[in-house]
Amino acid sequence: MNETHRIRPDPGDERLTVTYAGRDQAGGAVELATIVERPLELRLNGHDVVTLMTIGAQPDLLAVGYLFNHNLLRRGDAIEEIALDEAGGRIEVRIERAIDWSAGPRDPDGALGGAAGTAFGALIADLERAELEGSAVVRAPWVFQLQNAINATPSLYQKAGALHACVLCEEDEPLVYVEELGRHGAMDMIAGHMVLNGIDGADKMLYTTGRLTHGMVIKAVKMGVPVLLTRSGFSSWGVELARKAGLTMIGRIRGQRFVVISGEERVRD
Amino acid sequence: MNETHRIRPDPGDERLTVTYAGRDQAGGAVELATIVERPLELRLNGHDVVTLMTIGAQPDLLAVGYLFNHNLLRRGDAIEEIALDEAGGRIEVRIERAIDWSAGPRDPDGALGGAAGTAFGALIADLERAELEGSAVVRAPWVFQLQNAINATPSLYQKAGALHACVLCEEDEPLVYVEELGRHGAMDMIAGHMVLNGIDGADKMLYTTGRLTHGMVIKAVKMGVPVLLTRSGFSSWGVELARKAGLTMIGRIRGQRFVVISGEERVRD
Numbered sequence: 430m431n432e433t434h435r436i437r438p439d440p441g442d443e444r445l446t447v448t449y450a451g452r453d454q455a456g457g458a459v460e461l462a463t464i465v466e467r468p469l470e471l472r473l474n475g476h477d478v479v480t481l482m483t484i485g486a487q488p489d490l491l492a493v494g495y496l497f498n499h500n501l502l503r504r505g506d507a508i509e510e511i512a513l514d515e516a517g518g519r520i521e522v523r524i525e526r527a528i529d530w531s532a533g534p535r536d537p538d539g540a541l542g543g544a545a546g547t548a549f550g551a552l553i554a555d556l557e558r559a560e561l562e563g564s565a566v567v568r569a570p571w572v573f574q575l576q577n578a579i580n581a582t583p584s585l586y587q588k589a590g591a592l593h594a595c596v597l598c599e600e601d602e603p604l605v606y607v608e609e610l611g612r613h614g615a616m617d618m619i620a621g622h623m624v625l626n627g628i629d630g631a632d633k634m635l636y637t638t639g640r641l642t643h644g645m646v647i648k649a650v651k652m653g654v655p656v657l658l659t660r661s662g663f664s665s666w667g668v669e670l671a672r673k674a675g676l677t678m679i680g681r682i683r684g685q686r687f688v689v690i691s692g693e694e695r696v697r698d
Numbered sequence: 699m700n701e702t703h704r705i706r707p708d709p710g711d712e713r714l715t716v717t718y719a720g721r722d723q724a725g726g727a728v729e730l731a732t733i734v735e736r737p738l739e740l741r742l743n744g745h746d747v748v749t750l751m752t753i754g755a756q757p758d759l760l761a762v763g764y765l766f767n768h769n770l771l772r773r774g775d776a777i778e779e780i781a782l783d784e785a786g787g788r789i790e791v792r793i794e795r796a797i798d799w800s801a802g803p804r805d806p807d808g809a810l811g812g813a814a815g816t817a818f819g820a821l822i823a824d825l826e827r828a829e830l831e832g833s834a835v836v837r838a839p840w841v842f843q844l845q846n847a848i849n850a851t852p853s854l855y856q857k858a859g860a861l862h863a864c865v866l867c868e869e870d871e872p873l874v875y876v877e878e879l880g881r882h883g884a885m886d887m888i889a890g891h892m893v894l895n896g897i898d899g900a901d902k903m904l905y906t907t908g909r910l911t912h913g914m915v916i917k918a919v920k921m922g923v924p925v926l927l928t929r930s931g932f933s934s935w936g937v938e939l940a941r942k943a944g945l946t947m948i949g950r951i952r953g954q955r956f957v958v959i960s961g962e963e964r965v966r967d
Contacts, residue, residue: 447934452958454838456967461950461957466911466933482911569723590931590950591909610911610933640860642735642751642879662859664735664879665716681730681859688730689721696721 434626436487436605438584438594445484446589464589466610470519473501474528482610484585484592487621488513490607491614492520494621498648501528502624561655561675565632568697569687572658574601575636576682582606586638595619596636597628598658603636612639613648620652630654637661641678646670656695658682663690703895705756705874707853707863714753715858733858735879739788742770743797751879753854753861756890757782759876760883761789763890767917770797771893830924830944834901837966838956841927843870844905845951851875855907864888865905866897867927872905881908882917889921899923906930910947915939925964927951932959 439445446462453459467485471478471492478501483491489511496502507525514520575598585608586592595615597605605622609615616637623630630653637645637659643666649657656677663680668690671678677692689696708714715731722728736754740747740761747770752760758780765771776794783789844867854877855861864884866874874891878884885906892899899922906914906928912935918926919939925946932949937959940947946961958965 447937449934449937449959451960452962452965454841454954454956456965459957461932461959463932463934463937463959466935572723591911591933610909640879642860663730663732664860665732666735668716668718668732685723687723688728690718690730690732691720693721696725698725 434605434622434628436607436622437582438586438606438608439486440583440585440588442486445486445585462589464585464591464610468518471495472519472521474523475521476528476530481614483614484608484610485515486585486608487618488515488520490618490621490625491609492522492621493624494617494619495614496522497620497624498617498651504624508625561631561650561653565655565677566695566697567634567656567677567679568600571598571601571634572679572682572687573685575603575634575658576660578603579606579636584608594636594638597622597654598634598636599632604633612637613644615639616645616648616652620648623652634658640664641667641671641680643667643670646674646676646678649676650674655692703874703891703897705876705891706851707855707875707877708755709852709854709857711755714755714854731858733854733860733879737787739786740764741788741790743792744790745797745799750883752883753877753879754784755854755877756887757784757789759887759890759894760878761791761890762893763886763888764883765791766889766893767886767920773893777894830900830919830922834924834946835964835966836903836925836946836948837869840867840870840903841948841951841956842954844872844903844927845929847872848875848905853877863905863907866891866923867903867905868901873902881906882913884908885914885917885921889917892921903927909933910936910940910949912936912939915943915945915947918945919943924961 445465448460448462451459451461465484466482469481469483469488473496509525510523512521579596592608593612593615594608596603597619607615607618633654634656635649635654640661641659642664646667659680660682671691675692677695678690679687681688714734717729717731720728720730734753735751738750738752738757742765778794779792781790848865861877862881862884863877865872866888876884876887902923903925904918904923909930910926910928911933915936928949929951940960944961946964947959948956950957
């Protein structure tokens with residue numbers, strides 16, 4: 430991967446934190462750096478899609494990744510414009526393809542949060558049709574090296590807490606490291622980066638600080654990344670979907686230990 | 699509070715976890731208890747409201763609390779029936795009052811996730827009108843005693859991880875301790891318990907394992923609880939809304955330390 434495609438958190442970016450005066454347990458004055466939370470209205474071809482809560486680090490990645498992960502943007506769509514109105518809290522994506530909104534999801538934000546409705550049904554169908562690349566492998570030492578490298582990278586989390594990270598990795602190397610308010614937003618940002626830079630997921634891994642629920646599994650499969658790593662754990666539905674899709678999931682990464690709960694055929698010593 | 703109103707997690711409840719066979723980092727066989735994630739369709743007076751993802755521990759509390767926190771159920775509404783179809787993944791709440799759906803939020807689930815739209819506007823207006831009880835206090839030793847008591851209570855989190863907790867507390871005592879997949883669901887369950895048992899929040903505190911974002915602040919104010927405690931941190935919008943509403947927020951609770959970021963007038967040594 431080209432060096433220009435690499436991303437690291439920028440804890441020095443003053444737009445992303447606010448410092449408040451507070452008190453400690455003994456009443457002493459303290460200053461606390463707090464992560465910014467701001468609304469971002471996302472529009473596609475002039476149509477309101479959703480209002481996302483975001484720290485605002487890279488709204489273009491968040492917007493494109495959200496649209497891709499919710500089936501509103503397809504691989505190969507020509508993106509004509511991404512117009513950010515930062516003061517107005519609005520981002521507009523324009524693509525060449527005309528979208529038939531009548532056939533699309535009525536509530537794209539609910540699509541991954543709910544089991545009912547056609548949008549979710551379509552995502553599950555996608556998952557069952559998915560063919561994840563079979564030749565990818567993951568070696569146990571890479572997992573520990575990635576965890577160490579990610580923990581050692583200066584981040585907004587270290588400065589202000591209350592954030593999730595998602596990192597696109599190749600072998601033992603973290604390539605694209607983003608942070609957001611929620612685990613889904615961070616994963617959407619990685620999807621946006623992959624779409625905008627034409628990055629193939631077949632030889633990559635996704636590391637997340639969040640729980641691996643059904644929604645995270647559906648996104649990884651959609652992004653074509655065959656290996657999901659988390660320091661956290663799994664939900665039952667996440668495990669069942671991952672096994673169905675042939676996705677490798679490794680979690681509970683602590684020190685020199687982890688658990689492989691699906692797709693163990695990709696894991697080597 | 700009556701003893702019958704107390705709730706503790708039940709890690710022995712076999713409906714709430716699934717044990718999967720997995721591998722450890724060296725390829726050895728391991729068994730991993732994983733939290734159940736299942737969809738629950740919520741209906742109010744015959745109208746589809748939302749599909750929630752839940753562990754399914756107490757769907758009645760989740761349903762009633764969700765409806766209350768999203769302004770669909772009001773304090774004092776007569777609840778005629780709560781009908782759970784566990785196999786069908788559906789819960790139906792019936793109240794006496796006829797609901798004018800044309801005036802209500804089109805997408806109640808989006809209401810707390812987005813800044814746009816009338817539903818969110820109404821919640822912010824509620825917050826600005828809110829008068830949190832001014833006489834409540836919180837003493838620093840209670841915070842540490844609560845954190846220790848909560849950490850020492852057997853929980854699903856200890857067994858299966860990947861969960862958030864919310865605990866309704868009075869002075870140094872955890873009264874109602876619930877767990878859910880997400881921080882919002884856990885808080886909604888507490889709201890459901892308060893509504894169903896007519897519990898007043900003015901002399902209570904809410905402890906959460908999650909981040910205190912704008913949505914968590916809006917819910918605490920709606921529930922009439924003047925003190926929010928978290929082991930995690932804050933977002934900027936959460937801090938700004940809490941200060942506006944006169945809500946006390948204490949976070950970053952670790953060992954014998956914490957930070958008070960708003961409403962410090964309620965905190966005593």
